Amino acid sequence: MSGIITTEYIREKYLRRLPTAFCPGCGDGQILGALIRAIEQLNIPKNEIVTVSGIGCSAWIPSPYLRIDSLHTTHGRPIAFATGVKAANPKLKVIVVTGDGDAVGIGGNHLLHAARTNIGLTVIMVNNAVYAMTGGQVAPTTPHEAKTSTTPYGNPAFNLNVSEVVAAAGASYVARWTTWHINRLIESIKKAMNKKGFSFIEVISQCPTYGGRLLNMDHIEMLHYFRDNFRENADGMFRIGEFVDVEKPELTDELEKLIMKVKS
């Protein structure tokens, strides 16, 4: 009972309108739900948050649904835009919502350098293993031999383990979950948002429209697949959980220190 009342309150407080434009069964709605629950549970005033997104289905998670400042940018660049927002006003909690094509395909360089500089952004990367908005083309995250609309005979290339790359690049916090693990995801977003440095959460998500068609699975079957295959003690892409959780100097803090030093 109280759960229902809480849900309606959150919807009113955080969302401009429903329903969303996402396909039936898409994981993006679940991730939007997780994001606003995390913000609500942290009790952060909405005017202290800015959301930034790029291009792709994931970009529509914050924009225009959230009743929070949102910057919907060009393909691959949300982390670079967010870097400017954060540097200009470090008091803001800057959340980037991006996809695998956006963050790793066209925008991989920005992801690497944001992790390296440890700028205090929270990046939530939805990984559905395809370019969904443009029609289910192969992505840097598509498994080997998988059929997509641009790999009709199977993917000749191999997929990137993004979380491990971001961990190696120097992020303060890295975690991977799936849309089956929503409560874990909410806790993880809360932790990431409280992290001083660069935090990155990869969410393995279902695309029932393209992924599902090619795999011949519906969204429920895909979620069950996530439940049965993704484990904290699994290897490679099937490993979920926290990969990195450390404290280290954050870029905008260092910039403030530098200003103090130069001025004195």
Add this chain to the structure above:
Amino acid sequence: MIGPGKYFVEGDVAAAYGAIMAGCRFFAGYPITPASEITQAMAELLPKYGGKFLQMEDEIASISAIIGASWAGIKSMTATSGPGFSLMQENIGYAAMTETPIVIIDVQRAGPAIGQATRPAQGDVMQSRFGSHGDYENIVLSPNSVQEMFDLAVKSFNLAERFRVPVILLSDAEVGHMMERLNVPEKVEILERKRAVTFEETTKWGEDLIPPMGRFGDGLELIVTGSTHKPDGTRDTGEPDVQDQLVRRLINKIEKNRNLIEDWEEIDSEDADYLIVSYGASSRPSKGAFMKLRERGLKIGYFRPRVLWPAPEKRLYELSERVKKVFLTEMSLRGYRMEIEKIFPKSVIHIPKVNGKVHSVKEVLSSIEVSI
């Protein structure tokens, strides 16, 4: 700190001084010849003024970051040259579409492609206006001295803030790298953007067609998108009228205010049968040639746009009624030619130079002499 007084600096450094005096407090950039001196000067100056400097991973990231910073309420700038300017084009269109005030300095070098990194050219004139896809307008300024690198840098910020557009300070390697005296005044005139206090205000505009701008973190719950959007910012890519009205306003806010933006230097044109048109570094030998020809009694005038786009069309059309021949001097085979030939369809003698060197006075003189 930059106090008032006389300096002997290169153009790139003067532009950085101007930016600081105009209130620029965020710079994101990537090293490139011949613009690196601006980036280095900003790295040194900004922290002294409490501003932030970031060297980014590339030019795309640089322009992205300054757009983000501008929405957080900070005057922001980047500086680059041809190859980097090409990489920035997509987000110049994004800044135009989202009406974000930013300043981009392009210190032109000879192209295409890598070209001559250390040599001046003026081949980016059309790119500076039409480089991004789709219909949009922006403002482009052209300095021809170290002093103007300073003055027009200040002016670039004022125009960006006033009209909510990306403004391009289109310099070249000659002006960027030359050393001259710079006078820094006691105070410069600074314009600030119209700031919206409520969300409602961001959705409306007056006669100037420019809505007040919100700022991230003020609780306005702004929706900023590069997609076609309604006045309140919400994406609407299906409704024909939304696209039509948005694009027309983006063009018209410059078009209808062009008398407030156009700026040029004009000498002895009242009785002129001939006119030299030039800008940037090539305007200096052109002015030398003009002075020599006037001394000899030739009825020739000198016209130098300080703002290239929007072009000073009204004034040039007036002059086209009496001027018999126009000599356009520039370091490009294309440059400003289409614009000038549009206004003077049959009377333009083009005097381009594209070997990475600025014209000499003698070269300009001899090119004019054979044509009259």
